Structure formats: structure tokens, C-alpha cells
Amino acid sequence: MAEVTRKIGLSLGADLCWPASYEEIIKRLDLSIPMGRDRIRFDVERVKVEPYDLEYTPKYDLVLDRITHWFMTTREWVKKISLMDGVYVLNNPWSIQANEKHSTYCAMMKLGMPIPKTWMLPPKDYTDEGDVLVTVKRYNKLFDLNDVGNQVGYPNFIKPYDGGGWVGVKRCKDERALRENYDASGTRVQHLQASVEGWDRFVRAIGVGPQVNVVRYDPDAPLHARYMVDFHFLNGQEWLKAQRICRTINAFFGWDFNSCEMLRKDGVFYPIDFANACPDSQVTSLHFHFPWLVKALIRWTLFCAATRRPVRLNLNWQPFFAANDPDMSFDDKLPLYDQIAREHFDSDHFEEFCHEHLSHLDAVAEEFFGTDRFKEITREKVSALYPKHEIDQFTDHFFGLIQFWRKTERDRMAGPVQP
Numbered sequence: 001m002a003e004v005t006r007k008i009g010l011s012l013g014a015d016l017c018w019p020a021s022y023e024e025i026i027k028r029l030d031l032s033i034p035m036g037r038d039r040i041r042f043d044v045e046r047v048k049v050e051p052y053d054l055e056y057t058p059k060y061d062l063v064l065d066r067i068t069h070w071f072m073t074t075r076e077w078v079k080k081i082s083l084m085d086g087v088y089v090l091n092n093p094w095s096i097q098a099n100e101k102h103s104t105y106c107a108m109m110k111l112g113m114p115i116p117k118t119w120m121l122p123p124k125d126y127t128d129e130g131d132v133l134v135t136v137k138r139y140n141k142l143f144d145l146n147d148v149g150n151q152v153g154y155p156n157f158i159k160p161y162d163g164g165g166w167v168g169v170k171r172c173k174d175e176r177a178l179r180e181n182y183d184a185s186g187t188r189v190q191h192l193q194a195s196v197e198g199w200d201r202f203v204r205a206i207g208v209g210p211q212v213n214v215v216r217y218d219p220d221a222p223l224h225a226r227y228m229v230d231f232h233f234l235n236g237q238e239w240l241k242a243q244r245i246c247r248t249i250n251a252f253f254g255w256d257f258n259s260c261e262m263l264r265k266d267g268v269f270y271p272i273d274f275a276n277a278c279p280d281s282q283v284t285s286l287h288f289h290f291p292w293l294v295k296a297l298i299r300w301t302l303f304c305a306a307t308r309r310p311v312r313l314n315l316n317w318q319p320f321f322a323a324n325d326p327d328m329s330f331d332d333k334l335p336l337y338d339q340i341a342r343e344h345f346d347s348d349h350f351e352e353f354c355h356e357h358l359s360h361l362d363a364v365a366e367e368f369f370g371t372d373r374f375k376e377i378t379r380e381k382v383s384a385l386y387p388k389h390e391i392d393q394f395t396d397h398f399f400g401l402i403q404f405w406r407k408t409e410r411d412r413m414a415g416p417v418q419p
Contacts, residue, residue: 004038006305009047009060011074013067017283017381019046021294024373026302028364033306033357040306049073054080062088062305064257064297069096069278086311088304091277092254095315099253100162102191104275107252111320111337112330113245114270117152117194120161121145123187148192149178155195160188164276166219171195196272201233201264205246206279206293208257209300210345212243213292217261224394227280229288229401234264241331242269244338249274251341254315256300283378284385284394287401291409295365303353309346366409375399 010019023044033040047063049071058081068075075097081087099107102120109115122140126132149156149172158181159169168188172178182190204217204227216228234242246260249271259279262269283290303309323336342348354361368374379395386394 001034002038003032003041004035005041005043006061007059008042008044008301008305009063010044011047011063011065011067011078013071014384015066015281016384017377018281018290018294018297020377020380021290021368021374022297024377025294025298025361025365025368028368029298029358029361031302031357035306042302042305047074049077052077052080054084058085058087060087061308062090062301064090064301065093066278066281068093082311083313088309088311090256090301090304091258092256092312092315094313095254096277099275101273101275102161104249104253105191107317108249108271108274111248111252111324112333114268114330116196116270116272119148119152119192121148121158121182121190121192123189124182124185125187127187145179145182146175149175152192153194154178155197157193157195158182158185158190159193160185161191162189164278193272196263196265196270199263199265199270203234203242203262203264203269205242205260205262206289206296207246207250207255207259208293208296209303210247210342210347210350211296211300212246213289213296214239214242214246215289223285224287224397227286227289229404238264238267238269241334244334244341245269245271246274247341247345248320248334248337251344252315252317252320253277254312256304257297282381283398283402284381287398288405291365291369291402291405295361298361299354299358300350302358303350306357307349307353362409362413366406366413369402370406374402378402 010022012019026042026044031040031042060081063078063081065074065078068078075093078089078093082089082093105115105118126136154175155171155173156178157169157171158178160167163169168185170181172181178192202217202219203214205212205214214234216230216233218226218228242262245262246258249260250256250258255277257277257279258274259276260271260274262271280286281293286293319340320337323333323340325333375395378399379391382394382398383391
């Protein structure tokens with residue numbers, strides 16, 4: 001039986017805490033997985049940016065990418081290794097480039113998801129480049145912004161059609177606020193979306209492969225407190241529904257790693273933002289939920305690398321459209337969509353792989369997140385974001401929340417208390 005090494009590349013920007021935790025836990029797992037006639041081991045390396053021959057053969061079996069949505073050199077490298085060499089990349093680079101918030105709204109509306117009423121607005125301002133101003137003068141139709149606002153309804157939100165990180169998102173309570181915010185929006189194309197008034201739960205569903213964690217979210221809190229530590233904020237059926245919505249979206253767009261924001265009102269989940277294929281992944285934002293993310297990334301990347309999950313260069317939307325029976329309610333169609341998504345992610349095979357080869361991951365991770373090494377990692381991330389006089393305070397804060405997670409994890413692994 002030959003020993004074969006699968007090489008995993010981490011393509012990173014400012015990330016510190018999750019890559020370090022990922023590397024440490026994989027090292028502690030010390031895996032040697034029987035696969036056919038071979039035993040599979042894993043080596044993790046951080047990808048360097050350098051010139052490359054378009055005909056060279058990359059050394060990676062899988063790349064976990066975090067920067068191609070904005071870093072063009074790596075974007076084109078990822079396309080090359082996917083297209084020419086069959087390297088599995090999280091996430092699909094063509095889908096990341098082609099499907100921004102606008103196209104995701106359109107696609108999910110077509111599947112019947114209850115997306116709030118949304119209009120697209122031309123930019124307020126234009127740059128004087130090429131034929132831009134000539135085109136605007138000849139063909140931009142004058143429109144009444146107040147009329148659009150009234151058709152969408154107040155209050156509403158104006159936000160960039162391709163935005164992220166809440167940049168440029170403004171709430172407009174009336175026509176005056178809409179006018180002021182549109183006038184200040186510059187050259188960015190905007191969406192105007194109806195507000196879901198009267199919602200009682202704001203959740204973020206974080207998806208990694210077929211795995212989905214649903215977290216209660218407070219968008220008005222400081223960044224370190226937005227992901228709330230809360231339990232039983234949804235019932236079982238609601239939790240499953242939120243998971244299915246997230247998994248359907250991720251499979252539809254070929255995203256292995258993405259998050260979905262939803263508002264619950266009268267038992268209905270309204271997806272409002274779900275093109276987040278580089279979601280929050282830092283201990284300074286996720287804190288209590290950070291270990292779940294790291295473990296989910298480990299499970300999915302090891303599965304994909306070990307089994308040589310085939311690269312899917314083209315998206316296949318037809319199965320979803322075929323399941324979109326106009327005579328069925330969205331709630332009745334959602335399980336059908338989710339079954340297609342589970343098949344896309346090869347969920348049954350994935351679960352078997354984790355049960356057979358990664359059954360010790362939970363215990364290894366629980367131990368690691370209590371170590372001095374993890375506290376050092378937490379401090380490194382805090383030091384990169386917080387002023388010097390707050391470093392000790394927030395290091396202890398985030399590390400303490402992880403220790404609370406360890407307590408709940410030990411309770412979970414111990415199983416229910418016997419009467």
C-alpha cells in the first residue's frame with residue numbers, strides 16, 4: 001500500500017486565526033486514510049503569489065481561496081489551475097466573478113424564494129471615460145426617484161447591487177432620505193429593496209459543503225457582538241428550513257463556502273443577502289461559533305482532497321428549474337431543491353467519510369481550542385484589529401467565549417443525561 005500526500009493550498013489575504021487553527025488541528029489529527037490501494041496523508045501550505053507559466057503543473061490537489069473576489073492575479077491563477085489542471089477550488093472562480101447580489105436575487109426569485117421587492121437603479125453619477133457620457137446622454141431615461149420609492153414602499157434600503165460587508169447600505173424611511181442617500185451614492189449601481197417590517201429573528205446561515213450552521217445575528221451590534229450566543233431561537237422545523245435555503249443557494253451557484261442572511265416574519269424566512277462567498281471567518285467576529293467553522297472547513301476540504309472530488313467548471317441550474325412546479329408552494333418545493341443540493345455536495349458519501357475517518361476530530365478540536373497555542377492565535381488576530389490598550393481585554397473576551405463553547409461541546413459529546 002503506497003503512501004500518497006494530498007497537498008492543500010490556503011489562498012489568503014488578511015486571514016490569521018482560522019488558517020492557523022486549521023493547520024494546527026490537521027497536524028494534531030495525524031491522518032493516514034486508507035483509500036483504495038493507497039494511504040492518504042495531507043500537507044497544508046499557504047499559497048504564494050508569483051509569476052507562472054500557463055502550462056506549468058501546480059502542486060496542489062485542492063485550494064481554499066479567500067481573495068479572488070478582489071485580488072485579480074490570484075483570481076486568474078485559480079481559473080488556470082481549475083480549468084487546465086483539475087484542481088478543486090473553494091469557491092468556483094467563475095461563479096464568484098459572474099454572480100453578484102443582483103443575479104442571486106433574480107435566480108432565487110425564479111425558484112420562488114420570498115425575496116423582498118427589489119428594483120435596480122442606474123448610478124447617480126458617471127465618470128467621463130470612453131463613450132460613457134455620450135451613452136448616458138443619449139439613452140438614459142429620466143425617471144422619478146420618488147415614484148420608484150413609492151412602488152417599492154417605505155421604509156426601504158438602498159444598497160450597491162454587488163456590495164458586501166454592509167458598505168453603502170442605507171435605510172430610507174421616506175422620500176427625503178431616499179433622495180439624500182441616492183444623491184450620495186456616487187457611481188455605484190444600486191438596488192432599492194423593500195424593508196421587511198415586523199421581523200422577529202435575524203439569522204445568518206453559514207454553509208460549508210453540505211454542512212450548515214444557523215446563528216442568530218444582530219446587525220446593529222458592534223462587529224464583535226453581531227453573531228449572538230443564543231440557543232433555541234428557532235424551532236426544529238425552522239432550523240431545517242433555514243439550512244435548506246442556505247444549502248440550495250450554495251449548490252445552485254457552486255459555492256462550497258457561503259453565508260445567507262434571512263429575516264423571519266410570521267414564520268416566513270425572507271433571504272435578504274446571500275452572495276457572501278467570502279464570509280466572516282475570524283474569531284473576532286464569530287467567537288463562540290468559530291470552532292464550528294474551522295471543523296466544517298477541515299471536514300469538507302479533507303473529503304474533497306482525499307476523494308479527488310471532481311472540478312465542476314459549469315453550473316447546472318436545470319435540475320432546480322425542473323423542480324420548480326408553479327402549482328406548488330415554495331415550502332413544498334424547498335425539500336426538492338435541498339435534495340438536489342445534497343446530491344450536488346455528495347452528502348451521503350461525505351457523511352460516511354467523516355464517520356469512518358474523522359470521528360476523532362471533535363475531541364481533537366475541543367482540546368486544541370483550550371491550548372496556549374490557540375490563545376496566542378487569538379491574541380495575534382486581536383492585535384491586528386484592536387488598539388494596544390484593548391488587546392488583553394479582547395483576547396480574554398474571545399478566548400473566554402471559546403472556553404464556553406468547549407463546555408457545551410463536552411456536554412454534547414457526552415450525550416443526554418440519563419434519568
